[in-house]
Amino acid sequence: MADFKVTPWEVEGEVDYEKLMRDFGAQSIPREVISKLPEPILLPLRRGFFYAHRDFDKFVEDAKRGKPVSIVTGRGPSGRMHLGHILPFYTAKWFQEKMGASVLIPISDDEKYLVKRKLKIRDVEAFGRDNLIDILAVGFDPEKTRIVIDLEDTEIYRPTVIVSKRVTYSTIRAVFGLTNESNIGWVFYPAIQMVHLFLPQIIWEPQRVLVPVAIDQDPYIRVARDVAERVGLVKTAGLLSKFMPSLESPTGKMSTSGGGEEKVIWLTDDEKTVRKKIMKYAFSGGRPTVEEHRRLGGIPEIDVSFLYLLYFFEEDDRKIKEIEERYRSGEMLTGELKEYTAKKISGFLREHQRRREKVLDEGLEVVLDRYRLRDEERDKIREWGKEL
Ligand code: TYM
DSSP, X not given: OOOEEEETTEEEEOOOHHHHHHHHTOEEOOHHHHHTSOSSOXXXXXXXXXXXXXXXXHHHHHHHTTOOEEEEOXXXXXXXXXXXXXXXXXXXXXXXXXXXXXXXXXXXXXXXXXXXXXXXXXXXHHHHHHHHHHHHHTOOOGGXXXXXXXXXXGGGHHHHHHHHTTSOHHHHHHHHTOOTTSOHHHHHHHHHHHHHHHHHHXXXXXXXEEEEXXXXXXXXXXHHHHHHGGGXXXXXXXXXXXXXXXXXXXXXXXXXXXXXXXXXXXXXXXHHHHHHHHHHHSOOOSOSSHHHHHHHOOOGGGOHHHHHIIIIIOXXXXXXXXHHHHHHHTSXXXXXXXXXXXXXXXXXXXXXXXXXXXXXXXXXXXXHHTTSOOHHHHHHHHHTTTTO
């Protein structure tokens, strides 16, 4: 296996997920925890795309006992959103609907301003608004969901100061792989994201908070867990996924860094564009010639179209099994698999885009207002931790 590197700000090479989980000190998700979840279980959970965790079992137990629980998952607005970015949000929605979780969504415009050299404040704010159209299109319950925008909701400064006093420079330097050239915003920002993870406990009451994210975000969960109990809060739980593969590699990350605009599927792509991208770029586990393919069969495990179906888009267990068998035996060719995958993705996007239009028709700010912190919640943030 080639060398790889995963930090919240950079993913390089072919990711070895089992090694990453061990290195980070997370656990694999036991089958019996998944089997306790309410049906129908979200596809990426059921089929192992979410594959590692910290205290997920405790979260499930608390939710089942009717205790208040919540989800935090966010977005750093550095551009438009692609298919991989929206996944944690649909996951959060599932936990809200099926397990009664409250949801808190931070928009870390500060983070992207700090780590992306070229971006200006104006840019991250504009991307933040654009990304919120997609996040609101997911359809969260406004009574049980809050959105916090770092550069606007400045109340979070106070808890950030309290938290930052309890984290050393050497921890942040090691956990996030900082160098002498990193600007000091990179050192400070992790305290902000730690506060995001604590916010449901601050604005509502102490409770188990689960953070569903791709594993690149795990370092924040780790440092938050170290501090939580020292500031009177329950330890944060994590639910960690693999990366939705890039079109060109089953072990890469769907991302614009290095890949370019053309090679990711944007949430705004129409059917024709999706089909074109899948046909042209999706890495195939098929053989170079039809004759060889018929004789030797395809390899579903490394075929990006198959992986998209398996983890996200083919709900029907019998159908996915049938596709796997037909492809492996050589009966199904890459072209047919790609056509089917493109249709499935477009179907998902059509629904998402319809809800996106609804947000725009109603007016982004009007819809967003329903999700902003209430006055009493802002007061809670201001009052929190005076004895710490
Ligand atoms: P960001 O904006 O880089 O990514 C948003 C979310 O999408 C996940 N993600 C992916 N998941 C699957 N496959 C992919 N190819 C893929 N690419 C990105 C990321 O893991 C992330 O969950 N720092 C965060 C934003 C943030 C946040 C938080 C997240 C701020 N506060 C609190 C969780 C909890 C970020 O830059 O994500």
